[in-house]
Amino acid sequence: MSDLTALTAVELQAALAAGETSSVEVTRAHLDRIAAEDGALGAFLHVTADAALARAAEVDASGTAGTGLAGIPVALKDVFVTEGVPTTSGSRILEGWRPPYSATVASRLADAGTVLLGKTNMDEFAMGSSTENSAYAVTRNPWDHDRIPGGSSGGSSAAVAGRLAPLALGTDTGGSIRQPAAVTGLVGHKPTYGSVSRYGLIAFSSSLDQAGPMARTVLDAALLHEAIGGHDPRDSTSIDAPVPTVVEAARRGAGGDLSGLRVGVVRELGGEGAREGYEQGVLDRFAEGVALLEAAGAQVREVSCPSFGLALPAYYLIAPSEASSNLARFEGMRFGIRVGDDGSHDVDEVMALTREQGFGPEVKRRIILGTYALSAGYYEAYYGQAQKVRTLISRDFSAAYDDVDVLVSPTSPTVAWPIGARVEDPLAMYAADLCTLPASLAGVPAISVPCGLSDGLPVGLQVMAPALADDRCYRVAAAVEAALGAPLTDRLLERAA
Amino acid sequence: MSEPLVEFDDVLTRYEPVIGLETHVELGTESKMFCGCTTAFGAEPNTQTCPVCLGLPGSLPVANAAAVESTIRIGLALGCRIASWSRFARKNYFYPDIPKGFQTSQYDEPLCTAGHLDVEVDGETYRVEIERVHLEEDTGKNLHVGGATGRIHGAEYSLVDFNRAGIPLVEIVTRPVAGAGAKAPEVARAYVTELREIIQTLGASDVRMEQGSLRCDVNTSLAPVGSLEWGTRTETKNVNSLRSVERAVRYEMRRQAAVLDAGGRIVQETRHFHEDTGSTSPGRSKEEATDYRYFPEPDLVPLAPDAEWVEKLAAGLPELPAARRARLREEWGLSATEMAWLVNAGALGVVEGTVAAGASPADARKWWLGELARRANDAGVELTALPVTPRQVAELSALVAEGTVNDQLARQALDGVLAGEGDPRAVVESRGLAVLGESDELVAAVDVAIAGAPDVVAKVQGGKVQALGALVGAVMKATRGKADAATVRRMLEERVLGS
Amino acid sequence: MSTTTPASGAAPALGRQDIAHLARLARLAVTDEELDRFAGQLGAVLDAVAQVQRADVGDVAPTTHAVPLTNVLRADVATPCLPRDAVLAAAPAAEDGRFRVPRILGEEE
Ligand SMILES: [Mg+2]
Numbered sequence A: 001m002s003d004l005t006a007l008t009a010v011e012l013q014a015a016l017a018a019g020e021t022s023s024v025e026v027t028r029a030h031l032d033r034i035a036a037e038d039g040a041l042g043a044f045l046h047v048t049a050d051a052a053l054a055r056a057a058e059v060d061a062s063g064t065a066g067t068g069l070a071g072i073p074v075a076l077k078d079v080f081v082t083e084g085v086p087t088t089s090g091s092r093i094l095e096g097w098r099p100p101y102s103a104t105v106a107s108r109l110a111d112a113g114t115v116l117l118g119k120t121n122m123d124e125f126a127m128g129s130s131t132e133n134s135a136y137a138v139t140r141n142p143w144d145h146d147r148i149p150g151g152s153s154g155g156s157s158a159a160v161a162g163r164l165a166p167l168a169l170g171t172d173t174g175g176s177i178r179q180p181a182a183v184t185g186l187v188g189h190k191p192t193y194g195s196v197s198r199y200g201l202i203a204f205s206s207s208l209d210q211a212g213p214m215a216r217t218v219l220d221a222a223l224l225h226e227a228i229g230g231h232d233p234r235d236s237t238s239i240d241a242p243v244p245t246v247v248e249a250a251r252r253g254a255g256g257d258l259s260g261l262r263v264g265v266v267r268e269l270g271g272e273g274a275r276e277g278y279e280q281g282v283l284d285r286f287a288e289g290v291a292l293l294e295a296a297g298a299q300v301r302e303v304s305c306p307s308f309g310l311a312l313p314a315y316y317l318i319a320p321s322e323a324s325s326n327l328a329r330f331e332g333m334r335f336g337i338r339v340g341d342d343g344s345h346d347v348d349e350v351m352a353l354t355r356e357q358g359f360g361p362e363v364k365r366r367i368i369l370g371t372y373a374l375s376a377g378y379y380e381a382y383y384g385q386a387q388k389v390r391t392l393i394s395r396d397f398s399a400a401y402d403d404v405d406v407l408v409s410p411t412s413p414t415v416a417w418p419i420g421a422r423v424e425d426p427l428a429m430y431a432a433d434l435c436t437l438p439a440s441l442a443g444v445p446a447i448s449v450p451c452g453l454s455d456g457l458p459v460g461l462q463v464m465a466p467a468l469a470d471d472r473c474y475r476v477a478a479a480v481e482a483a484l485g486a487p488l489t490d491r492l493l494e495r496a497a
Numbered sequence B: 001m002s003e004p005l006v007e008f009d010d011v012l013t014r015y016e017p018v019i020g021l022e023t024h025v026e027l028g029t030e031s032k033m034f035c036g037c038t039t040a041f042g043a044e045p046n047t048q049t050c051p052v053c054l055g056l057p058g059s060l061p062v063a064n065a066a067a068v069e070s071t072i073r074i075g076l077a078l079g080c081r082i083a084s085w086s087r088f089a090r091k092n093y094f095y096p097d098i099p100k101g102f103q104t105s106q107y108d109e110p111l112c113t114a115g116h117l118d119v120e121v122d123g124e125t126y127r128v129e130i131e132r133v134h135l136e137e138d139t140g141k142n143l144h145v146g147g148a149t150g151r152i153h154g155a156e157y158s159l160v161d162f163n164r165a166g167i168p169l170v171e172i173v174t175r176p177v178a179g180a181g182a183k184a185p186e187v188a189r190a191y192v193t194e195l196r197e198i199i200q201t202l203g204a205s206d207v208r209m210e211q212g213s214l215r216c217d218v219n220t221s222l223a224p225v226g227s228l229e230w231g232t233r234t235e236t237k238n239v240n241s242l243r244s245v246e247r248a249v250r251y252e253m254r255r256q257a258a259v260l261d262a263g264g265r266i267v268q269e270t271r272h273f274h275e276d277t278g279s280t281s282p283g284r285s286k287e288e289a290t291d292y293r294y295f296p297e298p299d300l301v302p303l304a305p306d307a308e309w310v311e312k313l314a315a316g317l318p319e320l321p322a323a324r325r326a327r328l329r330e331e332w333g334l335s336a337t338e339m340a341w342l343v344n345a346g347a348l349g350v351v352e353g354t355v356a357a358g359a360s361p362a363d364a365r366k367w368w369l370g371e372l373a374r375r376a377n378d379a380g381v382e383l384t385a386l387p388v389t390p391r392q393v394a395e396l397s398a399l400v401a402e403g404t405v406n407d408q409l410a411r412q413a414l415d416g417v418l419a420g421e422g423d424p425r426a427v428v429e430s431r432g433l434a435v436l437g438e439s440d441e442l443v444a445a446v447d448v449a450i451a452g453a454p455d456v457v458a459k460v461q462g463g464k465v466q467a468l469g470a471l472v473g474a475v476m477k478a479t480r481g482k483a484d485a486a487t488v489r490r491m492l493e494e495r496v497l498g499s
Numbered sequence C: 001m002s003t004t005t006p007a008s009g010a011a012p013a014l015g016r017q018d019i020a021h022l023a024r025l026a027r028l029a030v031t032d033e034e035l036d037r038f039a040g041q042l043g044a045v046l047d048a049v050a051q052v053q054r055a056d057v058g059d060v061a062p063t064t065h066a067v068p069l070t071n072v073l074r075a076d077v078a079t080p081c082l083p084r085d086a087v088l089a090a091a092p093a094a095e096d097g098r099f100r101v102p103r104i105l106g107e108e109e
């Protein structure tokens, strides 16, 4: 077999089904690559090498390898709770915690016969766009090791782009799957809110968090999506509806025909008069991507969503508010680290000392901001007002979808920036999510698909669809991918050769 | 720690009390509010927990349908409006016994609002307005270690058990109750008593105050008589019996009056009730007021009970205590006062059972409020805790009615029943308690009595008929009470007066 | 808080004292250095997010759930609990089958 880590999940599936390789071989190839490359990349926080090989051997013995995702390795962002496997959410406060249960999506992947390679690095509690906020490691972008891999799912993006894993799960609260996918040349999809279980996903912002696939091709992402999606009675916000047929849509889109599809280019996201903060290279690649859609037969028009400009302030009130409450359980009483319990401090002090040492600066900033936004006398002006803005944004989407089938925009205003460049400037960091926030707030699905390079760095095109129409995202993304000819990450292979 | 108190009657010459009650009831569901853990009482610590009720990272709540229905049923029983749109909210605060750093509760969108409960004290009806009935979850339980008392104060550390964490809790909040005057303490008690009975009737909870499945916070304030403004209230926690509810209000009224009399001001604070002394003491006040930062719980979706659902629950409500009392009073032909006695004695259920087993309402009442109440009192137990069933009491009553025993023999038969010797008829049999008919034994006893008291016989024959009583007494004594007094009298009259 | 409810569009400045109050409320033992840094950074963030107040929301209803669902309930059925050993294994301190916590000063709620 050629280098197994160069294959997509679909190719691995075929090779496994044909008996050309085994899950153990595939798993070992990826573990070897992790051992060789991850010292430089820092994509993984924890590698479950022995368990992975044992699991792969089991799948091989069962004869199911190659059916669905059976026998194919995956990496999980460390935000997913995994029974017996260390889970930190990128935070010092959870150092050493081995959960007594597993997230629904982790169980579903295990049931599908996938092989867990390990847990990937992330911004602490998913707060960030660069993965520099991890308490444990800085993850590097496989395209340029001096640059960030995006965030917060930066460990997953680096792992998949760097071929340390064929597939990975990320989570997206305001863009944390799409932006890292965009800046590492991957496909990343944020499903419709409620269509993938949040049970066992360590909450950042409950009303926004959603798990989704990251892969090197649209079809790979669709396969992973179908494996994790669907109703979960343990999650009250889970939608009891069939998983959209995303694999079929990806195959259909790959045919390259988008005749009759109506595409709206969102003026407020990088269009005329809304280009501040957007890099020219990003705008150029995006324009080319839109031209590809037109060439594929789509009817493209510009659409205005006037409230999208308020997405960033609304998001940075809603997410920190919910986070301030979601993170209250990390106080050192039942799990995780405890600081200052030497008899000289009372319980309030021990909680405060534990949180002081357990949380990093970005987490503290957001907790304080969220505490403020929810506090008596401020709730209406901040949290309440932000929730109303959220309604306006949803209305903009609804109005737009009266006229078009999908909306498109750049995924991120810039390409990957140098490590350290935005660490001390929260506002600059937050601006990375400008384009991804509206879909998060409205709960609608959105995918990022590569649309070329700018100065040698990947640029992503975002496709947004109405709730539960995730298949449209995949169809359009697959058409873009087909028009470009080959997965963007193949260029990394060429470079290495 | 004794504080100056004003005599209770004296308080009322100058002040008007206003009370309010917040009652927490642990629902008797099989599983917890937001997870499937069992709610059984008394298990080993931390054996009834899961990721959800421990607040482990990543876990999510799903609301218990039975708990929601119980809350709506309680609301309906209290005449509340059932919201067509209701939500859970997060009440954010830190405490070692709350696992998530917030309590999932309801805030501005409770399930039930605007109800009322009428309670009766000394024949007068007081309406207690219910502000809201909402659903939330219980906390874990702290055990304080070290220090002298096992109390929180002075403890070196605490141990937490989360078995109770997440058990569904219904909170019933009254509006302030004014105008009860001297009866305020009793109104408070009567309210909790009635509420408890309603919830018991609904089967929503076992409402055992000693196990903490019903807990009360009592608010009390005083205003100068004639004042239009209410005074500052205190909130007394830890009130764990019906009697304590009354005592807590009484104590706070007396204490607050003393503070006000001395020109002081009442501090709005939490106070703790002490069963042993019947007094309250201030809780430790925090340096800063707590800001709970309520917001709608994003992990749960709204509750929107539609009319059909609510109507179905309403149709399934059992007969409520007040309606039952009214019906029984009518059926038994009792006065309001007679009914009140029955209720206060806690005898309604047993009397009803006794009547159902065939006794007349008057006899059933007489037994339970008379002889049985006396026995319970002597034994220091609740009336209903006596080892005698309503069916047995009905049998006793039947034995008297059919003349098998007289009252005195019936009491002896009761002795046997209470001693575990079996049903009344069996005791009468085994102890030989049946009254004597016009038997040879009785004829002989009558003859002996007549022969032994010629002077009395002469008096009777001389017209002093009431002197016959002495002869009756002699016969009764000779037969050790087994004779029927009326029969004896008739036999004596025949023989002495020849009529 | 020393600040008052903000007028439309204007973000109140968060002083060190405000940050300290919020940090206490959130059980964060922030250092003096952090207090200064956060006050500056949060001031800038607050300025940015205060834009929401300029939005003309009229009588728009707030969105708390992007996907409207109601009455998601589970049947009242007991399911297995975690073994106590597994529960206490993760505890920073345990004793007698219970979680051990430092002494509690404040009263219960
Ligand atoms: Mg409460």
Ligand SMILES: [Zn+2]
Residues within 6 Å of the ligand: B032, B035, B036, B037, B048, B049, B050, B051, B052, B053, B054, B166
């Ligand atoms: Zn539980």
